[in-house]
Amino acid sequence: MKKKKLDWVTVGFLSPAFVFFVLFIIVPAIASVYYSFTSWDGVSPDVKFIGIRNYVEIFTSKRFYNALKNTVILTVFISLFENFFALVLALLVDHVFRLKNLFRSIFYIPVILSGIVSGFIWKTIYNYNFGVINSILGAMGKDGMKKDWIGDPKLALIMVGIVLVWKGAGYYMIIYLASLQGVPTDLIEAAKIDGANPWQIFRSITVPLISGAFTINFTLSLINGLKVFDQISVMTDGGPGFATETIVYLLYKVGFGEGRQGYGTAVGIVLLFLIILLNAVQQKFLKSREVQL
Amino acid sequence: MKKKRLAALGLCMAMCAAALSGCGGGSGEKTASGDDSSKISGIVSQPTEMTFIYADGDEGMKEAMDTIVERFNDTYADMTIRVERGNGGTYPEFIQTKDSIGEFPDMLEMRDPAVYYRAGKIAPLSDDIRDLFESVEEFGGQAYTAPFSGNNVQGIIYNRKFFQEHNINEAPQTYDDFIQICEDVKAAGMTPLCVGGNDLWHMGFWFNKFYTDEVITENPDFIADMYAGKTKWSDDNARAVFQDMIDLFQYVDTGWASTPDAQLTTMLISNKAAMLFSGTHMFSQIAEADPDFDIGWLPVPDKKGNINLVGGAVPTGWALSAEAAKDENKQKMFDEWCRFFFNDENYKYFCEKISCIPTLKENPDLDVSEPMQLALDALDNADLKVNMWNGQLGDNELPPEFRNYCYKVVTEVIQGTKSVDAAVAELDKEWANETVDFNPVKNKES
Structure with a gap:
C-alpha cells in the first residue's frame, strides 16, 4: 500500500486554526479539570488542591439539584415548544404563495436580537407595575389576573422559557423550512391520488422525510437549553430566590459572583458530562427515526 | 459583472479606510484636546495613561465621574485617564472577569478590598493620601482604598405631600409606630412600601436594618462567634430577622421581587408606593426625575425605640493596582488623581x-437638601452607628459568597416557599460549607 505523503500546504493552512483551538479551547478545558479539584477563589495566586471535595459538595447540595431541576424543566420546555412553533411556522411559510420571504424574515427577527436585548425587552413587558401585560389586563378591568410574572417563583421559570421560545423558534423554522422544501412533491401528489388526507400526508410522508431536521433541531435546542444564560442574567438574576437558577447560571454565580472558581469549574465539568450524556441519548433516539431517500 | 467588481473594490477600500482610521483614532483624541500650554505638567516624568474602572451605579454617579475625569484630563498635559464603567449590580463579577482576562485596571473603585488585598492585587495608599481622610479601613496596618463616601445612611424616603394630605405627621418613636404609619398609608389607599428585590443587593437594606436591630444590638460580634461556633443562624435573635422580614413585606408592593432598584424612583414619583427604604444617594435621583417631588426622610427606630443607623468608615474607595504601583509614574498619577x-x-x-x-478630615461646605440634612442630623444623634453587616472586616468579615446566598434564602422565606426553620437550618449548613476555607477567627488562632 502506498504511503500517503504529508501535505505541507494543508498543514500550513490548518495550523493557525489548530494552534488557536488548542490554546483557547483544549488547554483551558484541561486546566478546568485541574481547577475543579481546587478551592481557588479566582483572584488569589494561591491555588489549594482539595481533592474531590467540590464534587462531594455538588452532589450533596440542594442548590445544585435545584439548578439541575430548573435546567431540565427549561430544556424540556424550550426543546418541545421551540420545535413545535418552529415547525408550525415553517409549515405556514411553506404553504404561503405570496410574500414568503417577508414572513420568513419577520419570524426570524427575534433570532437576530441578542439574548441581552431580548431579555431587557421581555423584562419590561413582564414588569408588574409598568409592564404591557399587566397594563392591558388593568385596562380590561381584569386586575385579579395581574401577576408578578418574573417575580413569582411558580411562574418565573416558564416566563423565561417563553422568551427563549420566542427568540429561538425562528432559527429552527429556517432549518425545518429547508427540509420541507426538500420533500419531493411527486410523493405528496401520489399520496393525494391514493386518497390520503393532509394529516396522513404530514404524518406518513412529511415527518419521516424531515426527521433529519428534527435530529438537528432537537440537538441544538437541547444544547441551547442546557446553556441558557443571557435572559436569566438580565431578567431574574437566577431569582426570585433560586427559582430560575440553572446549572450554567449557578456556575457563573459561584465562580465569579461568589469567588469560588474551583467549585464553579467543578459544576462546569459536571455540566459537560451531562450534555454529552443527554446528547448521546437523544442522538440515538432521533437517529433511529431518520429516513433516507 | 464589471459593476459588481467595482462595487466590491469600493467596499474593500471603504473597509480598509475605516480600519485605518480606527487605528489612528487613539492619537487623534490626544491632540484634539486643544492648547496644552495652560495645562499642568511635570508631575510624571513621561506622558502617562491609566485605565480606570468604577461602578456606574446611577445617572448621578455617571455624570459626576465623567465630569471629574474630564476635568482631570483637561487639567494635566501629560496624564490621561481612560475610563471603563462597570455595571453597578454585577460590579464584583465584572472586576473579577477583567482580572481573569488580564485586564485588571490601573486604578479602580474597589468594593472588596479584603479579597484583593489578600490576593496582593492592590497597593497601599501613600501616607499623604491616607492623611486626607477622617478614617480609613486598614488591612495589615495599611490602608488600600481612598474612601470617596462614608457609609450611606439608610432610612425611609417618603412622599411628604401624600403624608401631609393624609395627616400622617408624627415621626415614629418605635418600630410599632412605623408599622402604624404603614397601616395608615394602606388605609389611605396607597401601597406603603416599594422594594427593588430584582436586584438582590437591594434586599440588604431591610435585612441589614433588622439584623442590626435584632442581632448586633445584642451581640456586635455575632459573625465572629459564628466562626468560633458559639452562635448559629438558628439562634432566636437571628431567626427574628427572618420573621421581621415576613411581617414587614405585607406592606410592600406586590411586584417587589421583579422590581429593579432603578425603578424605585419611578414608583415613588408615580404614586405607586409612598415609601422606600434606601440610602441618601436616592435623593439626587428622585430630584432629577421629578424636581417638584416633595421628599421626606425619617429613620426607622427599633422595637425599643433606639435609632440604629448605618454609618462610619467604609472599605470601598479608589484603589491603585499593585501592578500599576510598580511604575513610579502611575503611582504619582494615582496620588495626583486622589488630590484632584x-x-x-x-x-x-x-x-x-x-x-x-x-469622608475627609477637612470637608468642603456642602449645600445639602433638606432630607439630606435630616439624614446627617439623624446620623449625628444615632444611638448606634454600625457598618453594613456585609461590610465588616477582621473577625466579623463575612465569607465572600454568603451575603447573596442569604438574600436568596430571605427572598424564599418572604415568598413563602421556605419556612423560617428550613431557612435558618439551610444557612447554618451553607455557613459550615463556606467557612471550611474562609475562617478569619480560626486562621488567627492557628
Missing part, C-alpha cells in the same frame, strides 16, 4: 451630585 478628586471644588460637586457622606 478630593480637592474642594471637585469633592463638593461629587458629594452634592450623589448625596454622599463626605
Whole structure:
C-alpha cells in the first residue's frame, strides 16, 4: 500500500486554526479539570488542591439539584415548544404563495436580537407595575389576573422559557423550512391520488422525510437549553430566590459572583458530562427515526 | 459583472479606510484636546495613561465621574485617564472577569478590598493620601482604598405631600409606630412600601436594618462567634430577622421581587408606593426625575425605640493596582488623581451630585437638601452607628459568597416557599460549607 505523503500546504493552512483551538479551547478545558479539584477563589495566586471535595459538595447540595431541576424543566420546555412553533411556522411559510420571504424574515427577527436585548425587552413587558401585560389586563378591568410574572417563583421559570421560545423558534423554522422544501412533491401528489388526507400526508410522508431536521433541531435546542444564560442574567438574576437558577447560571454565580472558581469549574465539568450524556441519548433516539431517500 | 467588481473594490477600500482610521483614532483624541500650554505638567516624568474602572451605579454617579475625569484630563498635559464603567449590580463579577482576562485596571473603585488585598492585587495608599481622610479601613496596618463616601445612611424616603394630605405627621418613636404609619398609608389607599428585590443587593437594606436591630444590638460580634461556633443562624435573635422580614413585606408592593432598584424612583414619583427604604444617594435621583417631588426622610427606630443607623468608615474607595504601583509614574498619577478628586471644588460637586457622606478630615461646605440634612442630623444623634453587616472586616468579615446566598434564602422565606426553620437550618449548613476555607477567627488562632 502506498504511503500517503504529508501535505505541507494543508498543514500550513490548518495550523493557525489548530494552534488557536488548542490554546483557547483544549488547554483551558484541561486546566478546568485541574481547577475543579481546587478551592481557588479566582483572584488569589494561591491555588489549594482539595481533592474531590467540590464534587462531594455538588452532589450533596440542594442548590445544585435545584439548578439541575430548573435546567431540565427549561430544556424540556424550550426543546418541545421551540420545535413545535418552529415547525408550525415553517409549515405556514411553506404553504404561503405570496410574500414568503417577508414572513420568513419577520419570524426570524427575534433570532437576530441578542439574548441581552431580548431579555431587557421581555423584562419590561413582564414588569408588574409598568409592564404591557399587566397594563392591558388593568385596562380590561381584569386586575385579579395581574401577576408578578418574573417575580413569582411558580411562574418565573416558564416566563423565561417563553422568551427563549420566542427568540429561538425562528432559527429552527429556517432549518425545518429547508427540509420541507426538500420533500419531493411527486410523493405528496401520489399520496393525494391514493386518497390520503393532509394529516396522513404530514404524518406518513412529511415527518419521516424531515426527521433529519428534527435530529438537528432537537440537538441544538437541547444544547441551547442546557446553556441558557443571557435572559436569566438580565431578567431574574437566577431569582426570585433560586427559582430560575440553572446549572450554567449557578456556575457563573459561584465562580465569579461568589469567588469560588474551583467549585464553579467543578459544576462546569459536571455540566459537560451531562450534555454529552443527554446528547448521546437523544442522538440515538432521533437517529433511529431518520429516513433516507 | 464589471459593476459588481467595482462595487466590491469600493467596499474593500471603504473597509480598509475605516480600519485605518480606527487605528489612528487613539492619537487623534490626544491632540484634539486643544492648547496644552495652560495645562499642568511635570508631575510624571513621561506622558502617562491609566485605565480606570468604577461602578456606574446611577445617572448621578455617571455624570459626576465623567465630569471629574474630564476635568482631570483637561487639567494635566501629560496624564490621561481612560475610563471603563462597570455595571453597578454585577460590579464584583465584572472586576473579577477583567482580572481573569488580564485586564485588571490601573486604578479602580474597589468594593472588596479584603479579597484583593489578600490576593496582593492592590497597593497601599501613600501616607499623604491616607492623611486626607477622617478614617480609613486598614488591612495589615495599611490602608488600600481612598474612601470617596462614608457609609450611606439608610432610612425611609417618603412622599411628604401624600403624608401631609393624609395627616400622617408624627415621626415614629418605635418600630410599632412605623408599622402604624404603614397601616395608615394602606388605609389611605396607597401601597406603603416599594422594594427593588430584582436586584438582590437591594434586599440588604431591610435585612441589614433588622439584623442590626435584632442581632448586633445584642451581640456586635455575632459573625465572629459564628466562626468560633458559639452562635448559629438558628439562634432566636437571628431567626427574628427572618420573621421581621415576613411581617414587614405585607406592606410592600406586590411586584417587589421583579422590581429593579432603578425603578424605585419611578414608583415613588408615580404614586405607586409612598415609601422606600434606601440610602441618601436616592435623593439626587428622585430630584432629577421629578424636581417638584416633595421628599421626606425619617429613620426607622427599633422595637425599643433606639435609632440604629448605618454609618462610619467604609472599605470601598479608589484603589491603585499593585501592578500599576510598580511604575513610579502611575503611582504619582494615582496620588495626583486622589488630590484632584478630593480637592474642594471637585469633592463638593461629587458629594452634592450623589448625596454622599463626605469622608475627609477637612470637608468642603456642602449645600445639602433638606432630607439630606435630616439624614446627617439623624446620623449625628444615632444611638448606634454600625457598618453594613456585609461590610465588616477582621473577625466579623463575612465569607465572600454568603451575603447573596442569604438574600436568596430571605427572598424564599418572604415568598413563602421556605419556612423560617428550613431557612435558618439551610444557612447554618451553607455557613459550615463556606467557612471550611474562609475562617478569619480560626486562621488567627492557628
